[in-house]
Amino acid sequence: MDLEEAARTLKNIPLFSKLEPSKLKLLAFASDQLIFDDGEVIFSTGDRADSAYFIESGEAEVFVDFDDKHVKVNHLGPHDLFGEMALFLSTGRSAIVIAKGDLKVMKLDGSMFLKMVTENPDAALGVMTVLSEKLVSTSQSLANKS
Amino acid sequence: MDTTLFKFIWRYSKTQQITLLLVTLVSFPFLYFSLDLPKIIINQAIGGSEFPKPVLGYDLEQIEYLLVLSFAFLALVLINGGFKFWINVFRGRLGERMLRRLRYILYGRVLRFPLPQFRKTSQGEIIAMVTAEVEPLGGYIGEALSLPAFQGGTLLTIIGFIMVQNPILGVAAIALYPIQMYIIPKLQRKINLLGKERVQAVRRLSEQIGESVSGAQEIHVHDTSAYARAHISLWLAKIYDIRYEIYRRKFFIKFLNNFIAQVTPFLFYSIGGVLVIKGHLSFGALVAVLAAYKDLSAPWKELLAHYQVAADARIKYDQLIEQFQPARMLPEEQQLGGPETFPALDGDIEISNVIVEDEDGFKSLDSANAIIPIKGSTAILGSSESGRDDLARLIARLTLHDKGTVKLAGSDISDVHEGLLGRRTAYVDQNAFVFSGTIRENIFYGLQHRPLAGLDGSSEEELLRDAAIKEAVLAGNSIDDPLADWIDFAGVGLTDKEQVEAHINDILNACGLRRDLREFGLQSSVQISRYPGLEDAILKARQELLSRLDDPKIARLVEPFDRDKFNSNMTVGENILMGTPVGPEFDLHNLGRNSYILSVLNKTNLYHQFLETGGKVAGMMIELFKDLPPGHEFFEQYSFIQSDDLPEFQQILRRAETQGLDGLSEEDKTQLLSLPFMLIPDRHRLGLADKDIRSKLVAARKIFADDLPDNLKDAIEFYDVDRYNAAASVQDNILFGKIAHGRAQARKEIGQVIDDVLEKLNLDQTLIDLGLDMPVGIAGGRLSSAQRQKICLARAMIKNPDLLILNDPLSALDRKTQEALMGDVIERFKGRGLIWVLNQPELASRFDRVLVMEEGRIVEQGTTEQLAKAGSRYHALAIA
Structure with a gap:
């Protein structure tokens, strides 16, 4: 996949749908393609957050620690973005993400990601929407479990 | 320490000073003859008339007589020159030896300072005192006695000569000396005080500079450079003021001296003139006296200058004494000598x-x-x-x-x-x-209390060492051999090698240092010749690691160096080199400029491809980074082109649009060509990724290695699976490949594999040894x-x-x-x-x-x- 193609793929992220192609290319250029096997941990609770992840292909599951147990709170599939929340909050990771089957992701550089968001009003609004949605879905999912 | 400089000089160089004086005295008759001989040559040989003349039992005709005298003159010139040479060398050596002794004494005293003294005297001050401040003392000590003796002797001889010609003029010639001898010390005293102040100000300056160096971090962190500058400026101003004042006074003394020196001829002209006119003095004698007076001024000036230098040296010495005699210094006998062993402490x-x-x-x-x-x-x-x-x-x-x-x-x-x-x-x-x-x-x-054994046998080193010891004795320095074995394991109860090793390991464990040392060992690049057996061990570890790559889970973590395969985790440049550059010649950033590399590209028909890719990469870099402010961190992190160079590449591409890539100047082409070498094709996705180019790059790699000229052979260490690569770290030597960039945990996982290999081959101890040899830096x-x-x-x-x-x-x-x-x-x-x-x-x-x-x-x-x-x-x- 060359850079143009990678940039086009990134356009699938709702946050960045209105970003100029050259910005998407920069984001893609500053990213690494990583492969994970089934069951491999992408990151765990408390890890330092320096990047966001975008799923090119495959699936992953998100767990949080709740009452000393792993509780599954989300299921991620192709073209899903994850790990960006900790970037905004500059906290450590608040969840564990584990690959389900073969997983191919783009690891987006954290500071580059933030730059794209902060310099583009559309993206900034998108962030609020996404975060609110996530908050709602996580709360609901927790409510259902307990 | 001796209380005065003179005492110090006398105590440590009495015999040499006396030798110097005697030789100076012996030289006087020769000097006198050499001054006298020209007169004889002119008056008696050239202008004489009574020939033949008897010389040492031979009767000589005029020409022969002239030649004999002329050669005698030449011989005297040589003898005088010889005396001067010997005296100067002797003086210089004496001065340097005394300087060495003085510095050694001062350093020895620093080692005995009570520690609270270092709160009062800074490192900068001590360094300035022991190095720069004592330097002029060496020169002075060499001539302390011999210079006044020589110049004084010359002065007395000439005064005597004038006195013989005419006592009145003789008295006139030295009439003003008492005035000079009275006024000048008075003026000089003030300069001496200023000199003292200057020394102190310079010490404070060194202290301030020393502090700025040690506290450089704080200055940056708190933006206090202006404050630091202001303080340095203050001390520079003080030194300037003092020096200016010293110059004013010094040159005033010079003015006074010159004036007085000219007043004497005034006396000669007036008094001498009257005497000549009245017939009490011959005209010829007045001329002779005037000529002699001219010779008089040189030694007199030297004496006065020497007086100033002596005064200066005295001050410096007094100030050193002041600083190097703190209260409660450790007595020398409690630090030097002492018994061989000390009883165990109990009670x-x-x-x-x-x-x-x-x-x-x-x-x-x-x-x-x-x-x-x-x-x-x-x-x-x-x-x-x-x-x-x-x-x-x-x-x-x-x-x-x-x-x-x-x-x-x-x-x-x-x-x-x-x-x-x-x-x-x-x-x-x-x-x-x-x-x-x-x-x-x-x-x-802490095990180095005294040398255990120096060199053995009477090797050349030994002889050199003997000479060094003799010289050290003459300068009162330490005669211990710094290169001897000083580490005294026996003193802590360890008698054989095994015991020593066990003890060291035990201590490293106890202090939790093993892990650190192992890591240092892995990261170090070592001169393999210094560690017998290490090469084999590392190569064994490399083979062991390579064999583990049969496991696909491990294989995907690392891509080994293989001369016949393109390595997709290395840059294009690294792929061509397939080795570690030694020195700047094949540095990744210089490859586009390297004529040998370019010839390899030409031979493999890659030149045009590289130029095109260079253009493409440049275009992409401009597109991606043009909106970033100059100096943004992303340039450093990601861009192949630094922000300052971006406009230049923009112009190159503009020129390429009109002239085509091939029409560009060589300089422009070089700029573009430098870019593709930095690409990792799979990762950067900017080109050079297709299969055809990969095989061409592998071909280029072969040509690069095969045709490498002899003068470039030292500029690269090739990756050879059967050889240790001295330019790479131990870890890279074991790994013998590149860590795959597509796997997030690759670095960590391969680290574990390496740990495992090291443990299996029992290499931990070796690595710790390597780690122990790591320099710690300043x-x-x-x-x-x-x-x-x-x-x-x-x-x-x-x-x-x-x-x-x-x-x-x-x-x-x-x-x-x-x-x-x-x-x-x-x-x-x-x-x-x-x-x-x-x-x-x-x-x-x-x-x-x-x-x-x-x-x-x-x-x-x-x-x-x-x-x-x-x-x-x-x-x-x-x-x-």
């Missing part, structure tokens, strides 16, 4: 009524009383102002007490030889100082503060001291490690003495005894059980 440390007071009257220890048995472990508790640091330092004799007594195993601690403390005790605190050198040298540092700059502290603890423990005094020595370590290491040290020192100043009172229960300090006093002491009852201060601090 008690008795501290009675000890007061330690600073200049302002603050008492850090105030009537402290304690009896601490040397055997067993003791914790000292108290706040940081309680005096606990000074108590620990008192026992190590680093803090000196002002009143009271401190006894160590029955002897007054003030009187014991430093050897007893240095070999039987050890002290470590947070300020972990490491010397530049290797970690090994730092750990063994003041340990390459180490973390935790590592520095661990090294200092190891340095103390390797001595096997009877008494180990630890003043919060592991403060830079995390708490858990601190506690673990503490437990280990306590265990090891069972049956010996251990005193630990504790920052965590709750750990005190691990010790046999506790001392609780408050306001400079020891308020509680006893076993932990005795003190553990409610209501005690110990209970309040450690248990409650």
Whole structure:
């Protein structure tokens, strides 16, 4: 996949749908393609957050620690973005993400990601929407479990 | 130290000074003859008439007589020159020897300074004094006696000559000398005082500069460079003012001297003229006297100048004496010499009524009383102002007490030889100082009390060493061989190699250094020849690792170097080189400029492809980075083109649009060509990724290696699976490949595989050895503060001291490690003495005894059980 193609793929992220192609290319250029096997941990609770992840292909599951147990709170599939929340909050990771089957992701550089968001009003609004949605879905999912 | 410079000179160079004087005296007759001979040649040989003349029993005709005299003159010139040469060399050597002696004395005194002195005298001042300030003294000492003797002698001879011609004129010639001798010292005295001030100002300047260097970090952090500049400027101004004043006065003296020198001819013209006119003096005699007077002024000036230099030297010496005679300096006999061995320490440390007071009257220890048995472990508790640091330092004799007594195993601690403390005790605190050198040298540092064995046999080195010793004796310097073996394992009870190794390993374990050293060993690039057997071991590890790549889970973590395959985790440049560049020739950034590399590209038809890719990469870089502000961190992190160069590449591409890539100038092409070498095609996705190009790159790699000219062979170390690569680190040598960038945990996982391989092949010890040889950098700059502290603890423990005094020595370590290491040290020192100043009172229960300090006093002491009852201060601090 060359850079143009990678940039086009990134356009699938709702946050960045209105970003100029050259910005998407920069984001893609500053990213690494990583492969994970089934069951491999992408990151765990408390890890330092320096990047966001975008799923090119495959699936992953998100767990949080709740009452000393792993509780599954989300299921991620192709073209899903994850790990960006900790970037905004500059906290450590608040969840564990584990690959389900073969997983191919783009690891987006954290500071580059933030730059794209902060310099583009559309993206900034998108962030609020996404975060609110996530908050709602996580709360609901927790409510259902307990 | 001798109280005056003259005493110093006399004591250490009496014979040489007298020799110099005698030779000077012997030289005078020759000088006189050489002055006299021209007169004889002119008057008697050229202008004479009575020939033949008898010379040494031969009758000589005029020409022969002239030639004999002329050759005699030539011989005298040579003899005089010879005398001068010998005297100058002798003087110079004498001066340098005395300078060497003086510096050595001063350094020796610094080593005996009481430590609080270093609060008053900064490092910068001491360095300035021992190096720059004493330098002129060497020159002066060489000529201290011989110059006035020589010039004075010349002066007297000439005055005598004038006196013979006419006593009145003789008196006139020196009539003004008394005035000069009276006025000039008076003027000079003021200059001397200014000189003193100047020396002090320069010292303060060195101190300020030294402080700025040590505190450079703080200056940056707090943006105080303007403040620092202002302060330096202040001292520069002071020095300027002083120097200006010195110049004014100095040149005034010169003016006065010149004036007086010209007043004398005035007397000659007037008085002498009257005498000639009246017929009391012949005209010829007046001319002779005037000529002689001219010769008189040179030695007189030299004498006056010498007087100034002497005055200057005296001041410098006096100032050195002042600075290098602090109160309570350690007596020399307590540091030098001493017995071969010192008895083991046993008994008690008795501290009675000890007061330690600073200049302002603050008492850090105030009537402290304690009896601490040397055997067993003791914790000292108290706040940081309680005096606990000074108590620990008192026992190590680093803090000196002002009143009271401190006894160590029955002897007054003030009187014991430093050897007893240095070999039987050890002290470590947070300020972990490491010397530049290797970690090994730092750990063994404390075992070097005296040279064990120097060179053996009568080799050339030995002879050189003999000569060096002779010279050292003449200059009163140390005659110990610094290159001898100094590390005294026998002194700490280790007699054979196995014992030594076991001891070192034991200490490294105890100080938690093994992991650090192993990592240093892995990261180091070593001269393989220094470690016999290492090459084989590393190659074995490499093979072992390669064999593990059969496991696909491991294989995907690393891509081994293979001369026949394109390595997709390496840059294009690295793929062509397939080796580690040595020096700048094949540095990745220089490849586009390298003519040999370009010839390889031409041979493989890659040149055009590279140029095109270069253009494409440049275009992409401009598109991606043009909107970023110059100097943005992303340039450093991601861009192939730095922000400053971006506009230049923009212009190159514009030119390429009109002229085509091939129409560009060579310089433009070079710029574009430099870019593709930095690409990792799969990762950067900017081109050069197709299969055809990969095989061309592999072909280029072969041609690069096969055709490499001889003069470039040293510029690269090829990856060869059967050879150790001396330009790469040990870890890279074992890995022999590139870590795959597509797997997130690859680095960590491959690290575990390497650990596993090392363990299987028993290479841990080898790596630790390599790690021990790592240079620590200036003041340990390459180490973390935790590592520095661990090294200092190891340095103390390797001595096997009877008494180990630890003043919060592991403060830079995390708490858990601190506690673990503490437990280990306590265990090891069972049956010996251990005193630990504790920052965590709750750990005190691990010790046999506790001392609780408050306001400079020891308020509680006893076993932990005795003190553990409610209501005690110990209970309040450690248990409650």
